[in-house]
Amino acid sequence: xxxxxxxxxxxxxxxxxxxxxxxxxxxxxxxxxxxxxxxxxxxxxxxxxxxxxxxxxxxxxxxxxxxxxxxxxxxxxxxxxxxxxxxxxxxxxxxxxxxxxxxxxxxxxxxxxxxxxxxxxxxxxxxxxxxxxxxxxxxxxxxxxxxxxxxxxxxxxxxxxxxxxxxxxxxxxxxxxxxxxxxxxxxxxxxxxxxxxxxxxxxxxxxxxxxxxxxxxxxxxxxxxxxxxxxxxxxxxxxxxxxxxxxxxxxxxxxxxxxxxxxxxxxxxxxxxxxx
Numbered sequence: 476x477x478x479x480x481x482x483x484x485x486x487x488x489x490x491x492x493x494x495x496x497x498x499x500x501x502x503x504x505x506x507x508x509x510x511x512x513x514x515x516x517x518x519x520x521x522x523x524x525x526x527x528x529x530x531x532x533x534x535x536x537x538x539x540x541x542x543x544x545x546x547x548x549x550x551x552x553x554x555x556x557x558x559x560x561x562x563x564x565x566x567x568x569x570x571x572x573x574x575x576x577x578x579x580x581x582x583x584x585x586x587x588x589x590x591x592x593x594x595x596x597x598x599x600x601x602x603x604x605x606x607x608x609x610x611x612x613x614x615x616x617x618x619x620x621x622x623x624x625x626x627x628x629x630x631x632x633x634x635x636x637x638x639x640x641x642x643x644x645x646x647x648x649x650x651x652x653x654x655x656x657x658x659x660x661x662x663x664x665x666x667x668x669x670x671x672x673x674x675x676x677x678x679x680x681x682x683x684x685x686x687x688x689x690x691x692x693x694x695x696x697x698x699x700x701x702x703x704x705x706x707x708x709x710x711x712x713x714x715x716x717x718x719x720x721x722x723x724x725x726x727x728x729x730x731x732x733x734x735x736x737x738x739x740x741x742x743x744x745x746x747x748x749x750x751x
Contacts, residue, residue: 509727512680515551516560516702518694521686521710528710534578539712541586548599548633550716554723558632558676560604562694566640580614583637587617591624598630604672605639606647634673641696644672671697678702681726685711703729 519540526536544561551559564579594601601621610618618637648670652662668674678698682691687708691699705722707714 509724511555511723512703512726513556514558514560514677514679514681515556515722516562516679516682516695516699517547517714518562518682518684518688518692519711519714520684520688522712524686525710525712533575534582536712537579537582541582543712543714544586545590545593546716547714547719548594548631549597550719552597552599552631554720556631558634560634560636560676560679560695562636562639562692564605564637564639565693566606566638566643567693580611584611584614584617587614587621591617591621594621594633595625595628598628599625600628600632601625602632602634602673602676604634604636604644604676606643607638610638632676634676636694639672639694641691641693645697647672668697680731681705681722683707683722685709685714701731701733703731 522536522540523533524536525539526533548559563583568579569576591601601624603618603622607615607618618635648667651670652667657666676698678700679695679702681704682695682699682702683705684690684692685707687706689706695702703726705725707718707722709715709718
């Protein structure tokens with residue numbers, strides 16, 4: 476399904492996604508005419524199942540999933556999303572067969588080498604969330620070099636969650652707070668947030684999960700407190716710009732109240748992490 480351009484009453488145009496209801500009918504869902512999430516986070520799931528359905532190896536699925544990343548970054552950037560977080564490898568993924576883990580590291584290292592210049596040229600800042608310790612030296616250096624090269628870019632931020640776990644992030648924050656000798660009465664939500672892996676990133680407004688699963692899987696546990704969720708049956712390699720627009724259209728229809736009685740959808744653009 477391709478987004479279509481519609482004329483509005485005041486003569487401006489609105490991008491919309493037409494969702495089929497039955498033959499000859501469709502529901503027009505606005506994309507441009509509504510709030511755009513400041514921060515989108517994606518649980519990129521289904522590479523292995525995508526490959527198995529095609530009689531391919533799981534590594535082929537991971538390569539296809541990695542190849543899909545550039546077009547999704549570019550599309551969300553065109554839509555005005557300022558920050559995109561991609562869940563690439565969790566702390567639990569170490570439980571997978573060693574051969575698959577080594578293959579994932581190799582694929583990611585090659586993807587960084589291939590994409591970092593393009594990201595830099597297009598004004599994208601790359602950050603990492605997670606633990607770099609335990610990763611192969613070559614991969615760690617590539618991640619650090621990508622961060623250093625792009626650190627001053629301002630058009631968009633892409634956060635790669637690699638060797639990341641939400642519980643590990645919370646534990647690491649607690650340990651650092653204790654190590655810094657912060658008195659318990661001074662620990663607030665705002666202070667705690669400053670001890671997370673990427674304290675300058677806003678909380679995610681929209682979390683997308685592919686491949687039909689409906690769970691958070693230890694992803695951004697602290698930051699996702701008020702996130703909206705969008706689940707799709709599409710495997711990650713098949714998650715295209717049309718499906719991305721459907722996620723944005725669904726988000727634009729949500730009523731975000733943050734615990735209040737009235738809708739405060741615009742708060743996503745202005746609301747920071749608070750002490751409340």
